[in-house]
Amino acid sequence: MSVADAYDPKADVKRVADYFKSRYGDLENALKNLDPDGEFDLYTFEAALKKWGVQVDSVVELFGHIDLDWSNTISVHELFQVLELPMQEAQEREEQRRNSEVSRIFEQLAKSIRHKFGSIADYFAKEALKHGTTAEGGHGEISKGRFRGLLKDLGIDLDATQAQRVFSKIDKNSSGSVSMQELQNALNFNLVRDILSELAGHLLEKHQSVTKPFEDLGEIPGGLASAMASGTSVPPLPSFNADGPVVQTPSSESVIRQGGEVTEVNFLRILVRLEIMDKLKEETAKQLYASLKPFTIPQLVDGLKNAEDERRATKRREQEAERHKKVQQKHAARAFNSRRRAEESVRSWAERRAEDGA
Secondary structure (H helix, E strand, O other): OOHHHOOOHHHHHHHHHHHHHHHHOOHHHHHHOOOOOOEEOHHHHHHHHHHHOOOOOOHHHHHHHHOOOOOOOEEHHHHHHHHOOOHHHHHHHHHHHHHHHHHHHHHHHHHHHHHHOOOHHHHHHHHHHHHOOOOHHHOOEEEHHHHHHHHHHOOOOOOHHHHHHHHHHHOOOOOOEEEHHHHHHHHHHHHHHHHHHHHHHHHHHHHOOOOHHHHHOOOOOOOHHHHHHOOOOOOOOOEEEOOEEEOOOOOHHHHHHOOOOOOHHHHHHHHHHOOOOOOOOHHHHHHHHHHHOOOOHHHHHHHHHHHHHHHHHHHHHHHHHHHHHHHHHHHHHHHHHHHHHHHHHHHHHHHHHHHHHO
16 A cells, blocks of 8 residues: 555544434434534644544544645534445545546646646746756656655645655656656646636636637638628537546548638637737647647637636635635634633632632
8 A cells, every 4th residue: 555545534534423322322312412614624623633532643634634625624514424434435535536636736737837837848847957968767658756856846736645646647657757758747727728718718818708809710600700700619628637538539421510620720820810829839839739639629618618717716715615615714813812701700700709718
């Protein structure tokens, strides 16, 4: 078993469940005696475990196992959902949590590499220049130590278990090092999505629309932009997994209907005509084309629209999470102040009693 998979939540879940069963008889009765609207963040959850006298192997890992939606809080309902799960389902839930964690880190890693280096190839080139080689050890690979250095350089704070889990997911052949191609394959989905989102943002900034500029250039039939906005079906862009693109070649009928597949030359020419190449590097545009081909312009426009919708949805979720966090902090501060006032009241009462006795 690797370090990344060393934590097993079953024992910790059982310890918490045993506490509630011993105090209330069973989990159903325990739930009735708790505030159904109660929530814990990591700090208050750790404090609750201490109050209950429950010692666990890892508070952080157990909290993450329960907080499957990554809201940074767990409700009483979420807690008891986990406590009531059969062991097999608990293992499946933990596997789902780990995969979700890796996916989120991949997304952050892809964005950070693009922001800091431009591309994965640029990062490897910089590493080669730094160490005076064509690639580390002459093989175009980075070691675990170098990978942890990359995470630190990008400001991605992971503990040793998380870093190992992510590294193992990228290192498909379990060689103990990661090649440029392995890293590219692992992050390809997030890199493409990030580029699409950036391209959509440039179009909105320049033309106040993602779809209409293509219609104005005659790259999509007149009225198709409006039809797409109202839900007209367009064959999707290629989907991606950790091993790279899963090519979904359009049918001959759809290619004819949509004007045929786009060549790289035409793709770059369209971006120039859209007047956004000053914002989008040619290398980035070529990377996007290579990852998506074969595709048609309506497919591209639909992908841009979806990327923008997803970006807005993500922003709304982040704003909602931030508002929720502030409410939690306010409630925690109020509870702390109430406790402090109660302690001061008791202390004042004790002092008066002592003075009266004297």
